[in-house]
Amino acid sequence: MGSLCYAELGTALPLSGGEYSHIKRGLGSPLAFIFMWTALFNKPASNAARALLFPEYAIQPFYGVCPAPEVLKKCLALAVLWFLGILNGRSVKIAAWVQTVFTVLKMMALSVIAIGGIVLLIKGRKENLARFENAFSSDIPDASQIAEAFFQGLYAYGGWWSLNYMAEEMKNPSRNIPLTVMTAVPAVTVFYLLVNISYLTVLTPKEVVSSVAVAVTWADRVIPTVAWIIPLSVTVSIFGALNSSMFILGRLSYAGSQSGHLPVLISMLNIHYSTPAPAMGFSTIIATVFIIPSDLIALTNYFGFSVWLMIGLTCASLIVLRYREPNLHRPYKVFLPVEFGMVAISFFLVLAPIVWSPQVQYIYAFLFMLGSLLLYLPFVHFKLHFNFVDKITCYLQLLLEVSPADCKYE
Template identity: 90%
Template sequence: MGLECKMRKGRNGHVKEEKRNENDGMQLKKTIGYFNGVSFIIGSIVGAGIFVSPTGVLQYSLLNVGVALCIWTASGVISLMGSLCYAELGTALPFSGGEYSHIKRALGSPPAFIFIWTAMFTKPASNAARALLFAEYATQPFYGACPVPELLKKCLALAVLWCLGILNGRSVKMAACVQTVFTLLKMVALSVIAIGGIVLLVRGRKENLARFENAFSSEVPDVSQIAEAFFQGLYAYGGWWSLNYMAEEIKNPSRNIPLTVMTALPAVTVFYLMVNISYLTVLTPKEIVSSVAVAVTWADRVIPAVAWIIPLSVAVSIFGALNSSMFTLGRLSYAGSQSGHLPVLISMLNVHCCTPAPAMIFSTIIASIFIIPSDLIALTNYFGFSVWLMIGLTCASLIVLRYREPNLHRPYKVFLPVAFVMVAISLFLVLAPIIWSPKVQYIYAFIFMLGGLLIYLPFVHFKLYFGFVGKITCYLQLLLEVSPVDVSADCKYD
């Protein structure tokens, strides 16, 4: 298909392509249904952690089984509360970009830019870490006790990143299908562990049952240790916010977003509890804390003949989580470009399949950069507080919009005190690590976040523009066969 490109300057001096005939009305299509949404949320939350090292909660609970299980439950409830707040925003403002779009609407452009500036550093690094971890588990069986060569891991990680990047850039339906399949596979693996634990518990010996009969008999942790245990538990539920990034592509968002959230989060919470109970049925708390890979140790005890299924399940779980994370990151880049916070090319869609191919290429390139000198990934550990900072700002945005735009159509409304509770929890989780274990790296991370304003002021606020950028944009449009979205879709980000 030949693309006829006529150059013209649009708003902010950006060069746009005059679309012809069949390209009119280009925008993202609503292709994600209820089951796809559930698989994306579950796939984002359930990664390698529950298989490999669900030890943090138990360790900071001082091996107190009852306290640990209560914290796993409470972490699931807090995640559900946050998801319900996001569900109101997603149904009232069903746009791509998740927190970014909501913060921009309620709090303005500068906080939204700081969010996307930070996310463009932390989220690709997280994807790079997942890709490297997948490569580790996928290649380890071939090397036995020997370490896997770093070059091989990096090459495989890059290959996985680009395969998923191309898949997500070519077809939303295929990406959703892959996500559904891999989510089902990881839930089957969790079901094996959970059901195996229940069977052993029913038939269990007295010493196994005693761990639960005297669940609270061990030493009770103090307030700071409980807080650390909550950090570990909430980290394991990370990813519950992923649905809002694709709200623009969800069929009937008024119904499906709340229903999806109310299905996925309780399901994950129940599975996490059952899996932890299964671990505690087979292993002692000390064995769990000292184990390098808890699920592997569990399999060696319970199903030694097919214990290999657990490392395979870990690789499958990581792959599914990576696919979901790359999908949502592409939508964040797309939304940022729509608002003029990233180059205009990133907001364009492929003329053949209406997917944000440039956004996927952009986010995949950044993740690939992190893989090459993988030491950079360690730096993102100090940005952990920024996740809850943005969650707090998003829940604050809900409160602001309730009072500033009372007539905004809200198909679903969360009980408003829930939003206030989430803001308070977020504030605590932001300040606690900085106060309890202050490190100079936290200051560097905070300076990096505010440093985004040095980019925002000239290029966004004062709209500094270079003519050669327009020519490059047009050439890349022709090369990638992409077009700007329909104007009616563009105005919603203003």
């Protein structure tokens, strides 16, 4: 439902910046600034979570049942994060090529696990089938648990909200965005469903929860002689996902700077590679800070809570644009009840944990988002400016070898 709503926005308004640009057009500059302020922290938090997953699969096989050292995992996570940040800051073509190669490798790895599970089910061993006999016999979760489960489950399906960030650089977005959504989302759903079924043919739910690297545990039991293939493949998968996320986050910072919501330096392009190198560096630095705590569940829950509020606002902007700009050219139009349903679901996912399981971090998250207005009012609305900022910008331009882009967003 969310991907279909975003497909309409991406085809009608193919602008760099994705959700930020759509909220600005539909709901106004203040809400767009709140979104950008929030996204500049929750999206790097997501990148940090992916970077921390990378060493879990890359290092853990060398330590067997023993946990790998935390310092080593953090160092490798930082190295991968900065490698991809520099890569995306230097060449869009190389980053796109890396993404294509690693996506193919990821699908091959998922195919191995999915086919392995199908083979085990066909053999019909009692121990493999027994885990499915009472698969839905647990206690019914409350609304808060359902929402938090969605945060963590939908985290794996998050590519659809990233597609619009590259709409401006896409060939024929009117055709390619809906086509991508309608083929990729079902394909990912089928693959992940088969993979999880495969896990449950070998592991108990308790083992799945307790395992740091589920695919590694699965491989050790199903294909022990070549078990190293699976952690290597999952590592490749995480690397590719992190690469695409880094690419997208740079576009958000770039669009925000073009609109005057961030320092002008961030919207500048490298004079040698024509890439938004300052924007990539800015987002990579923020993600680096989030790697320090290294609490994956906390990062994922915070990311899920804030991102679904932003998704709700984005879908609300779609509804507003339907009525405010009925003559806007829309190559693709989603069924209107889907838009209202998506807004309702998004706000349920935001409000359910607060109402049924209130925690202080949710209050902090709201205060953090509203705190962005303390910057918006003086520096954006009233255009407060300090001369020393221009001197710093000029110095950094020379140091980083960047210059303003040819055009600006209005």
